[in-house]
Amino acid sequence: EPEVTQTPSHQVTQMGQEVILRCVPISNHLYFYWYRQILGQKVEFLVSFYNNEISEKSEIFDDQFSVERPDGSNFTLKIRSTKLEDSAMYFCASSEKNTGELFFGEGSRLTVL
Amino acid sequence: GQNIDQPTEMTATEGAIVQINCTYQTSGFNGLFWYQQHAGEAPTFLSYNVLDGLEEKGRFSSFLSRSKGYSYLLLKELQMKDSASYLCAVEGNTGFQKLVFGTGTRLLVSP
Numbered sequence: 001e002p003e004v005t006q007t008p009s010h011q012v013t014q015m016g017q018e019v020i021l022r023c024v025p026i027s028n029h030l031y032f033y034w035y036r037q038i039l040g041q042k043v044e045f046l047v048s049f050y051n052n053e054i055s056e057k058s059e060i061f062d063d064q065f066s067v068e069r070p071d072g073s074n075f076t077l078k079i080r081s082t083k084l085e086d087s088a089m090y091f092c093a094s095s096e097k098n099t100g101e102l103f104f105g106e107g108s109r110l111t112v113l
Numbered sequence: 114g115q116n117i118d119q120p121t122e123m124t125a126t127e128g129a130i131v132q133i134n135c136t137y138q139t140s141g142f143n144g145l146f147w148y149q150q151h152a153g154e155a156p157t158f159l160s161y162n163v164l165d166g167l168e169e170k171g172r173f174s175s176f177l178s179r180s181k182g183y184s185y186l187l188l189k190e191l192q193m194k195d196s197a198s199y200l201c202a203v204e205g206n207t208g209f210q211k212l213v214f215g216t217g218t219r220l221l222v223s224p
Contacts, residue, residue: 035212044214093210107154107155
């Protein structure tokens with residue numbers, strides 16, 4: 001069964017460092033998303049991406065965050081200068097259409113020290 | 114604003130039936146998802162309701178009433194592996210899947 005894959009599974013970084021989280025969405029999917037979940041809290045929407053541009057973003061997704069689809073398969077989330085409060089599990093998700101089933105990856109756990 | 118309410122925790126015994134409720138008040142509504150999430154893992158899709166009524170899929174069923182802002186997830190013939198968090202999420206009507214999640218209901222199934 002096709003799946004969304006994410007790397008790394010866990011990253012530890014120092015405050016102020018740049019981090020890139022990588023995702024390979026399901027191959028025929030056109031809509032890509034990043035969500036995050038701080039430990040013990042709810043899953044929160046960060047950004048949606050379609051047709052090589054951001055279609056919607058939340059208040060969390062400030063200037064420190066960016067997304068990119070550098071080639072036909074990868075979808076990345078960059079945090080330019082990490083803060084302690086960026087520590088969370090980051091989930092990539094993709095879907096074939098702009099509605100219906102949304103497939104999540106296994107997540108990348110980011111720990112900022 | 115967006116508000117999604119579901120119970121924090123529920124317990125049930127193996128073989129039983131459990132119903133997890135979700136009420137929502139959101140500024141836009143296109144559909145409602147239920148996801149299962151085991152600790153430290155990704156949410157796994159269970160169901161998606163757009164129209165009022167009951168959708169059945171094996172041991173799991175999901176119900177939606179748009180006029181009441183209410184949904185429930187029904188789990189039958191509970192198994193130990195069903196112990197997990199169950200997340201209710203509302204899909205807005207912006208044209209993209211900006212899901213608003215509830216805090217989740219932690220279900221503990223005991224022997």
